[in-house]
Structure formats: C-alpha cells, structure tokens
Amino acid sequence: MKAIRILIRGIRDAFKSVVRNFSLSTAAITCSSITLILVAVAMIISYNVKNITQDLEKELTIVAYIKNSGTNENINTLKASLDAMENVENYKFKSKEEWKLEMKTYSDTFSTALEYLETNPLLDSFTITVKDVTSLKETTEEIRKFEFVSSADYGEGIAENLVTAFDVIEKVTLVLVLALVLVTAFLIGNTIKLTIFSRKSEIEIMRLVGSSNISIRLPFLFEGLFLGILGSIVPILVTIYGYVLLYDHFNGYLFTQILRMTEPFNFILYVSMLLLIIGAVIGMVGSYHAVRKYLKI
Amino acid sequence: MKLIEVKNCYKVYNNGVTAVADLNVIIDKGEFVFVIGASGSGKSTFIKMLYREEKPSNGKVFVGGVNVAKLRNSKVFKLRRKIGIVFQDFKLLPKLTVYENVAFALEAIGLHTKDIRPKVIKALENVGLKDKMRSFPNQLSGGEQQRVCIARAIVNEPKLLICDEPTGNLDPDISKEIVGILDKINKELGTTIIMATHDRDIVNKMKKRVLLLENGVLAGDDKKGSYIVHESN
Structure with missing residues (x-):
C-alpha cells in the first residue's frame, strides 16, 4: 500500500x-x-x-537467350543447373513460339513481319530472379558459361x-x-x-x-x-x-x-x-x- | 540515558582542512544543548555529522545506538526520519503553502493522507501558526518562516531536533521567541535539542548545557552553562 x-x-x-x-x-x-x-x-x-x-531489387532479373541451335536437352540442362544454383530464386522459361505469339499482339507490323518469315527468328529465353542482387554478376557469368546460351544480361552498370x-x-x-x-x-x-x-x-x-x-x-x-x-x-x-x-x-x-x-x-x-x-x-x-x-x- | 555518543571523532576535508579533531561528546535523551564557537570552529561539521550529511574521517558517531558513520548512503533516509532539522535559511519550498511545506515531510515518508492532516495541524499549533497554514512562505516574516521550519522538523515527532543556527537571520526579539518555542518542545515533548548558535544573550538566558568548539576541538562543556568566552573568542 x-x-x-x-x-x-x-x-x-x-x-x-x-x-x-x-x-x-x-x-x-x-x-x-x-x-x-x-x-x-x-x-x-x-x-x-x-x-x-x-x-x-525485385525488378532486377537476368534474361538468358538460348542459341537457335539449342536443343530441348540443352534447355533441360539449363533448367537443372538453375535449380542447383544457390542464388537463383526462381526462373521462367519462355519458348520462341510463346515469344512469337506475344510479339504478334504488340502491333500489326510485328504480326505481318513474323507471318512473312518462314522460320521463327526469335530465341527461347529464361527470365531469372536472384536471391542476392549483389551476386547478380557472378550468377550471370555462370549462366554465360553454357555454350548453348546466346546471351545473358541483367542491365549491367545501371542496375548496379x-x-x-x-x-x-x-x-x-x-x-x-x-x-x-x-x-x-x-x-x-x-x-x-x-x-x-x-x-x-x-x-x-x-x-x-x-x-x-x-x-x-x-x-x-x-x-x-x-x-x-x-x-x-x-x-x-x-x-x-x-x-x-x-x-x-x-x-x-x-x-x-x-x-x-x-x-x-x-x-x-x-x-x-x-x-x-x-x-x-x-x-x-x-x-x-x-x-x-x-x-x- | 544517552542518545548521542561521539567517540574520538575526526573530520578532515579533501582540501586538508581539519574541521573536527578527537571529539568526544555524550548527550542524553531530553537534553537541550547549545553548541557554540567562532566561525570555522567545527560547529556545523559536528552538527552535519549527527544527521550524516558529513561522514567522519575517523571515529564513531552513535545516534540512538546506531553508528551513523558506518551508515550506507542508501540507508541515510532511515536516520533522517528519526530526527528533525532546522536551518538558518529555513529551506522552505516557495511554491508550497505553509501546510504543504509541513505535510511535505510526512508525504516524503509515505504516510497516508488522512494521517497527515492532524499531525500537520498539531505541529502548526505547537509553533503558533495554525491560522497561517494557507499562506505561502513569501507572505511570512523571517520568524514565522523559521517557525514553519520548526513545525516541519517536529511534525514527525522526532526524538532529536538539530538546529543549525536557527536564529542567525533573525532579530533579537524574534530569536528569543524561536528559542522559546524550542524550549517548549524540549519540555513538553521531551525532544532532545542540539542547537548551534552565535547568540550570547540566548545562551546566557537559557542556562542550558553549552559545548564550546575551538578549531575543531571541544574546548569547553558547561552543564549549566552560559556563553563560554575563551581568550581566543
């Protein structure tokens, strides 16, 4: 009290x-x-x-294109490698056919031009999101090592x-x-x-x-x-x-x-x-x- | 029955000044003691050691059987609750009324509000200031302010009342009035009173025990005293 x-x-x-x-x-x-x-x-x-x-950081992704000569086996190899990479959060595969369909919707010009071509000039692609953006460069370089990868970019310079x-x-x-x-x-x-x-x-x-x-x-x-x-x-x-x-x-x-x-x-x-x-x-x-x-x- | 016993007490301040040297004093319960001496004689240091504002450098100071020299700082408040202190400069809180200033001492020790009021009124009656309890200190004369200070000191019914030159700032008539109140408290309540003073008239008139301090040494102890005048005074 x-x-x-x-x-x-x-x-x-x-x-x-x-x-x-x-x-x-x-x-x-x-x-x-x-x-x-x-x-x-x-x-x-x-x-x-x-x-x-x-x-x-969420917006920063790596876009990797597979060479035209790339096979399904190559694509599966890359998928397996990406699964194994520690810094890869997730990835999205988009085939050249999917690209073609998407681009056709962009404009009539694209649509006509793509129809006109006998072969599809577009490439299969992977959009990869990483866990740690500070290691973006290293992860990109690892992907570039594959012969069948035409290019892998992440907006070097500006993003960093x-x-x-x-x-x-x-x-x-x-x-x-x-x-x-x-x-x-x-x-x-x-x-x-x-x-x-x-x-x-x-x-x-x-x-x-x-x-x-x-x-x-x-x-x-x-x-x-x-x-x-x-x-x-x-x-x-x-x-x-x-x-x-x-x-x-x-x-x-x-x-x-x-x-x-x-x-x-x-x-x-x-x-x-x-x-x-x-x-x-x-x-x-x-x-x-x-x-x-x-x-x- | 002794209330205070000072044994071989020394006080040396940090600057090397010896304020009190080999002091031995016994004061019994119910005594009224004057402590006199020139400025710098050690009166205040002696008084302050009793309420443990100063710690002796050496020796023992028993107050009510407790060696206050050994008392821890955190426990000093327990000693202070058993003694009342009256100062030359009154030390009243200007923003509190007379009643609040006296009640402050009881509130500080956690007493219940309903127990505080009768005690404060009784203390104010003892010093004749009941009718001024709603006044603020700046509305009172010096003598009245000192009476408030005495009321605050006795409100807790202490066994010991320590007064450090309580009439130092007052004119002779008011001083006599204050000492009269202290004498009444001593006689009626049986409170032991120790009063440091310079006032010869009061000491001579009261015929109480007188302790004379000179350069920190007890130079005289007169049981039915008058103001002891030494060659040095």
Whole structure:
C-alpha cells in the first residue's frame, strides 16, 4: 500500500511540477518536439529508401537467350543447373513460339513481319530472379558459361549503380536516425537537467526530511516521462498529416513510377509509436541521470 | 540515558582542512544543548555529522545506538526520519503553502493522507501558526518562516531536533521567541535539542548545557552553562 501511495504521489507531483514550472517545461517540450520531428523525417526517408531499394531489387532479373541451335536437352540442362544454383530464386522459361505469339499482339507490323518469315527468328529465353542482387554478376557469368546460351544480361552498370546508390542512401539515413536520436537524448536530457537544477533545493529538502532515493526520483522520472510524451505529440501529428499529404500530393510515387513511396498506413502509425517511445524513454533516462547528480547514492 | 555518543571523532576535508579533531561528546535523551564557537570552529561539521550529511574521517558517531558513520548512503533516509532539522535559511519550498511545506515531510515518508492532516495541524499549533497554514512562505516574516521550519522538523515527532543556527537571520526579539518555542518542545515533548548558535544573550538566558568548539576541538562543556568566552573568542 505504501509503495502504491508513493507511486501515486510521484505521478501527482510530476504533473503538478510540469504545470508549476511552466516555462522550463515548455522549453523541454519544444526542444524535444523539434528534435523528434527531425528524427521522424530521417526515419521516413530511411524506411522509404529501404522499400524502394527492395522494390528495385525485385525488378532486377537476368534474361538468358538460348542459341537457335539449342536443343530441348540443352534447355533441360539449363533448367537443372538453375535449380542447383544457390542464388537463383526462381526462373521462367519462355519458348520462341510463346515469344512469337506475344510479339504478334504488340502491333500489326510485328504480326505481318513474323507471318512473312518462314522460320521463327526469335530465341527461347529464361527470365531469372536472384536471391542476392549483389551476386547478380557472378550468377550471370555462370549462366554465360553454357555454350548453348546466346546471351545473358541483367542491365549491367545501371542496375548496379542504382542499387549501390540506394544502399548508400539507406545506410546514411540510418546513421542519421541514430545520430539524431542521440542528439535528441542529449538535448532533452540537458533541458530536463535544467529543470531539475532549478529545483535542487527541493531535492535537498526531500533528502533532509527522510525521503528515500526512490521516492525522490519517482516524481522526476514521471516528469521526464510526461515531458517526453508531450514533446512527441507535435512530431506525431506532423508525421501523420505531413506524410499523408505528401503521399497524396505525389500520388504515391516519387518523380517516377519506379520510385514507389511506402503506403501511409500502417507505416506512419509505426513511426508515431516509435517517436512516442523514443520521447518517453529519453525523457525518463534524462531525468534519472539529472537527479542522480543531486542524490548521494 | 544517552542518545548521542561521539567517540574520538575526526573530520578532515579533501582540501586538508581539519574541521573536527578527537571529539568526544555524550548527550542524553531530553537534553537541550547549545553548541557554540567562532566561525570555522567545527560547529556545523559536528552538527552535519549527527544527521550524516558529513561522514567522519575517523571515529564513531552513535545516534540512538546506531553508528551513523558506518551508515550506507542508501540507508541515510532511515536516520533522517528519526530526527528533525532546522536551518538558518529555513529551506522552505516557495511554491508550497505553509501546510504543504509541513505535510511535505510526512508525504516524503509515505504516510497516508488522512494521517497527515492532524499531525500537520498539531505541529502548526505547537509553533503558533495554525491560522497561517494557507499562506505561502513569501507572505511570512523571517520568524514565522523559521517557525514553519520548526513545525516541519517536529511534525514527525522526532526524538532529536538539530538546529543549525536557527536564529542567525533573525532579530533579537524574534530569536528569543524561536528559542522559546524550542524550549517548549524540549519540555513538553521531551525532544532532545542540539542547537548551534552565535547568540550570547540566548545562551546566557537559557542556562542550558553549552559545548564550546575551538578549531575543531571541544574546548569547553558547561552543564549549566552560559556563553563560554575563551581568550581566543
């Protein structure tokens, strides 16, 4: 019962203190709001870049053509080899007849030209999806080794550069998120330290009248928690409304159809939840450390 | 029956200053003791060692049978709950009312709200401030603020009341009033009182036990004392 009383008083005193020290509380809340908005922006960029990279990676395939002289046996050999290759996710075989039928649908010119020819000039093909795009080159080269393979290509250069570029952007934004979280921790911690510094006499009196360390700390911990939570409200609203507006404005695509934005729901809820947790945890940790300074432990 | 026993106590601060040297004092339950001495004589250090704000460098300090010199920092709060402390600068919380300031000491130890009110009112009655319980400290005179500080110190009915120059900031008439309240607490509640002071008039008038500290050494102990004046004073 006594522990519950101390807990309830801790919450009550924390609430009173946030109101009574209004100007410092506002400073702490503003400071955490600004830094958490930056964290939110970096998180949104990082997550979108990650998704775009994954989308692009899914689009990257190897297309291998079998020489005209290739036999059914050759095709079966390649199928067996592809099955055995570790990096091959799946593949799709398309015979030259299937190509012919498909191309006829493209335009009348194609259709007439293909009808006119006595033999089918098209080649049997394999479209291969890989598990790890960084080994795309090695897998392609393995396929090229077969004599009966006319060509195997994956859009060398462009694909690799794009994947590398997005990989770098993803890593940079991730580092940015972590750095911003640290900066936020530092800023919120320091602002809370200021609010606690202004009340060191209160802590001193609490110690002198026989408060245990835990009952001294508790109101400050809750105060840090409240400040952190209050500080994350604006960033959460900015994230939800800002991202939905941005998504609608761009119709879900950034500049081109290739760069698809992450859908707002449940993504922004997940970001909002993270912001709330970051704010609350940093607020509590910040005040825990600040109070520790004035306690003889 | 002894309440406090200080045995061969030394306190040397980190900067090398010896504040207290080979101090030996016994104070019985129910005594009213003045601790006098010039500034820097070790009065405050002695007082602070009793409520374990300072730890002796050597020796033993028994308060209620417990050697507080050996008390772990995390356990100091248990000692503080058994003693009341009155300061020269009052140490009241400006944003709390008189009632809240006194209740603060009881809330801090986790007492139930319904038990707090009668105790606070009784303590305020003891210092004659019941009618000002809704005032804030800045609406009170220095003497009244000190009375609030005394009420906060006695609200938990401690066996020992430590007063560190409680009249240092007050004029002579108010000082007498404060010491009168302390005397009443000593007589009526049986609380042991240790009071560090510079005030000769009060010490001479009260005729209580006087401990004189000089350069950290106990230079005099007068059981029915008056302000002891040594050559150095």
